[in-house]
Amino acid sequence: MPELLRTKLFIPRPRPGRVARPRLTARLNAGLNRKLTLVAAPAGFGKTTLLSEWIPQSPRCVTWLALDGEDNDPARFWAYVIAALQEVHRSLGVSALAMLQSPEAPTPAALITSVINEIAAFPEPFAVVLEDYHVIDSQPIHSGMAYLIEHLPDNLHLTITTRVDPPLPLARLRAHNQLTELRSNDLRFTPEEAGDFLAKAMGLTLSPHQVEALESRTEGWIAGLQIAALSMQGRDDISGFIEAFSGSHRHIVGYLAEEVLNQRPKGTLHFLLQTSVLDRLSGPLCDALTGESDGQATLEKLEQTNLFISPLDDEGIWFRYHHLFAEVLQARLQRTQPEKVTELHRLAARWHARQDMTTEAVHHALAGADFDLAAALIEEAAGSMLRMGAIASLMRWLDALPEAMIRTRPRLSLARAWTYHLGPALSLERADGWAQLALENALAAGSLDSSLSGEIAALQSMIAATRSESTLSRDLAHQALQNLPNDSPWRSAVTFCLGTAHVDAGDITAAARAFEDAITLSQNDGAHYIQLAAAAFLGDILVLQGRLARAQAVYGQVLAWANPDLPQKGGVMAHAGLASILCEQNQLDAASAHVQAGAAMVQNVGGAWSAHVLDRALARVQLARGNRTEALAILERSYHNGLRAQVNLVVRQAAALQATVHLAQGSLDVAAAWAATSGLRPDDAAAAHPGWWEVEYLALARVLAAQGRQKEAFGLLDRLLDAARNEARAGSEIAILVLRATLHSESRLTNDRQRPLRQLEHALTLAEPEGFVRVFLDEGDTMRALLVELQSTLALRPDEGENRRIAAYAGRLLAAFAQSAVADTRLPSNLIEPLSERELEILLLVAEGLSNREIADRLVIAVSTVKSHINAIYGKLGTHRRMQAVVVARELGLLPA
Incomplete structure (x- = not known):
């Protein structure tokens, strides 16, 4: 800026x-x-x-x-x-x-x-x-x-x-x-104040009758009194002059200002008209417009004579004309010397440009239609304006230039592209189009230097990353880093973008290295927001690697670096990461505290991805507490946020997570509809390096299994497991093994009970050092039965070393099942789907005879939320009325008889 x-x-x-x-x-x-x-x-x-x-x-x-x-x-x-x-x-x-x-x-x-x-x-x-x-x-x-x-x-x-x-x-x-x-x-002058003003400020001695008449004519309007006083100076017939004018304020200004100007010496009038285009005046600036060398002396003289000029500093260097007086001067200049207006603005633009006063220089260059100078100034200032967030000013300047000039000057085209990527009128398509135009014109003109090439590639890499085009984003990021100068402030942002592209492509090791480099670069160039975001993403990689304790330390470092009064997306992501880890370790209250802290930040920083990772953590906490309706609403919000921000990854992850919840609710048709329209196939090449898309492929495996397509589901899980092992993603490996064990246990393809037990034992071996819990609990009764069976198997082995450690861990998980409010998240035989804690709570109040409004008041929730829960209860119990639901619930033992 x-x-x-x-x-x-x-x-x-x-x-x-x-x-x-x-x-x-x-x-x-x-x-x-x-x-x-x-x-x-x-x-x-x-x-x-x-x-x-x-x-x-x-x-x-x-x-x-x-x-x-x-x-x-x-x-x-x-x-x-x-x-x-x-x-x-x-x-x-x-x-x-x-x-x-x-x-x-x-x-x-x-x-x-x-x-x-x-x-x-x-x-x-x-x-x-x-x-x-x-x-x-x-x-x-x-x-x-x-x-x-x-x-x-x-x-x-x-x-x-x-x-x-x-x-x-x-x-x-x-x-x-x-x-x-x-x-x-x-604010109007009273007659007494008008008399004081005319005598003290303007040096006029008038009779009380003359003062009263003049005050009446001007209605106490101070500017009118001042202009009238300037016009009367040196006149003999004061009373006749006072009687001669009347009318509106505008009429008085025009009439009296012309009178004042006509009384000025020719040199002074010339000075006033030539400098009327200026918002602020100084001696050297005025000299540049008038061609004279007495600008400072003239300004001081004008101030001494009260000629509608005010100082703007204590040193007497800068002044300004009163707005009304400036308008009169500009109107007279336009009327008498219209050809001078453009020339004066251009002279003012060049003077301000020499003083590095860019805003004023651009203003006058545009007013004087000196578009070449304006364009050069905008090109020079655009980078700093973008980094300082002055997007609105840059957009306004660009809008004032001829469209053809923006299209033919590559740096202006690139500036326009950045405004579409970073500004309020977000349009990835337009940003990409303008960036491509900048590249093509620079190539055609032979003006594509390495700095411009690097900056264009940097923007295109960021656009591709937003679109989840990881290979293109990665290639463009490499190109940008090769061409950008070592001291370019864009290097840290591009390196961060390279890290996200590596994750997207499944190259976790390269991603971690890029994020570490981005942290170092951002510390050097002061890009604090990149430092926080890169560290937060590094924490996410550690979670994928199953290193929860190390990830917690990294997220904690992000929050230590963050200024509590300066919320940024990296801080939101750190709170989301900590919430996810704590939820995984079944510390739900602590997880909720981090979600709340992140929510307070996300309202102030925005960003579809940071909001999504927080919503993802919150949805998992709600699921752990059995509140599936709330979880679906949270994921729906994230989905629409992603659509609005054009962030494809958010849209797809949110949709996949919703499908998983629908499947757990028994809504196979909804989950299957998602799978059919997702564009995913179990034999996709991308499944070999899933990156961020692993969430989708795990959801697809669940849907395939529920549809009876077990071979396709297990084939997909085998490929995901190979990828996780090849990329040292122990966190992913645990989740895949747990799902495979669950689906194998439920599958009718084989009677081999040892296979799911071997998979579960392997998952436990990986998970125990870091204290994974929810990945097991979320699989419900099937997993609980597997843990019991595995304990029996382990009891037949020697009570030592690894056997003892895994058996103890399985025991802790079974204890967590016993304490969990949603121990059974799978489908029991006597219910379409188990009721959540909140649904049971509402069902009890329905049994007491409370209305929807009374229930809402009791639980401090909206009536619409009560209705939504009651409809869910009807669906799960297979009923259609309140009392029918109560009767069925008592028959099932959900309510006391």
Whole structure:
């Protein structure tokens, strides 16, 4: 993001000879006890002047931010807000600023929550003034401001000046007495104030009658009084002049400003018109536009004569014209010298470019239709803007350029591609199309240097990874790393992408190496979000390898690295990983705690994959507690999140996990429909290196077995087992062996009871050192029977060494079965499917005669959730009415007689 302008943070100085307005400053001081003060009036009513008079008298420290149209980029807006906060104390907003400087753009809620927390922890009360809020038309900014106001700490007061009411919750603030309002009628000069102003500020001695007449004509409008006073200076017939004008504010401005301009010396008028295109003026900048060398002296003279110019710093270097006066000057320039407007903007653009003031340079270059200069500046700034999250500004600049120019300049095409990949208008198809266009045009023009080639390949690798095109992503990542400079900030992100591609392709060893390299690179280039995400993925690999203790340590390191006030996707993934491990070890309460901690983060960072791994962990906890309805709802949410974000892996995993739950519920038709439309086959080549897709293939094996296609199911499991062993994925091997043992025990293909026992014993040998539990418990009664049978077999062997260790482990698992609320998750003979804990709880309340509403109130859940559970109970008991369900449940011994 281009460097921030310090002049926007300058608090305007009270003018000499100003009119004291104690009635208004008292109201401003009283308003400090509320959340918001709104100073709302059209231009020229003295909003800024009033606040500049009030601030030195305020009992609180006050900081200032002058807004302009460029601030409609949320990243830029909040960066300036943080800069204003840091004028109070440099510690304020540090975490939020780190968020903004991360390519992993934070959600508005996360960013503002961080700001709120740091303000709340600050010991002193203070106020922030946002000047000219009417220039903001960004809905995300308005939403963020509404969130800030709603949660505003007691030690912060906001004051907003604006020409129109902003779309903020003003009515609610009024209703709760949290809003102070100063409007046009409050700001108008009284006749006494008008007399003081004309005498003190403008040096005019008028009679009380003349003052009253002038105040009446201008309706106390301060800008009108000032322009009228400037017009009267040197006139003999003051009374005649006062009688001569009337009308609206706009009419008065046009008439009187022309009068004022006509009285200026020719040189001064030339200066005013030539510099009217500028938002901020300095002596050297003005010289660049006028061709003269007296810019600084002229600015100082204009300030001394009160000619609608205000300083923007204490050194007298930067100034600005009053908005109304600037509009009059621009209108006159456009009317009298239209051919000069473009030239002046171009001169301003070149001057700002030489000063490395990119935002201002681009603004003037676009206004002056100097598209070549604008394009060059945008090309140079695009990389840093992308990494700093200033996507909205970059998109706005690109939209202002001719489309043909973007298409023919490879770096602009690439910038457009990045905005489609990282911005709010996510479109992988458009991002890929623009990246390809950049590559083709660079090749055609002979301008494809290694840096550009590397960056294009980096983006294409990330797009391919999002689409789960692992081979293409891996090849492009290698190409990018070969071409990117060693100091390129994209190297850590591409190396991370390479790691995900290796996992996708089933090369776990290479993936782990890539993630370790990404951690090192990110530590060197400051890409903290890559460091956390790469470490979290490294933890996931360790889980696949069955190294749960080591994975726990890595996830813990991620959380140690993470800033608690700066939530990032890596932190969410670490909590999800810890939750999964703890759930696997049957520590469900501890697992739930990590899910809740991750959920608090994921709301602030977004991201379909990080949300999915958390939902996946939460769904497994719910399944372990017998709450299949809740688990399905969680997975359905993850599925739709993946669709919206166009992350294919999330969509497919969520669908496969849903099919597994449906199968456990006895809904074979639903699970079979998934298998038929999944595109998976038991003889797929991908099953030899399944990577992330192992979840799908395990679900497919279950469905095939349930359909009576045992040979195909076991053939698929054999290939998955070979892949797991070849890739040293002991965690995967355990899960496959457990499923094979379960399906073999239930299969009618063979009467060989030793085969499932051998598979189970092997699984136990691998699982015991790391304390796997749920992988066994989740298979229900069949697994419990196998464990009992294996214990009997082990009892016939010598009571020593490995036999003793495995027998003890089997005993611990059987004890866990006994304690589990869902020991029987398979299909008993007398029920279509066992009832979950929550369903039994609801059935008991139904038996007591409670209505759906009463049950919902008792359990603190929604009525719709009660209805969903009751429908599930009907399906499992084979009934259609409440009392019928109670009768059947009593017959089955589920309820007391």
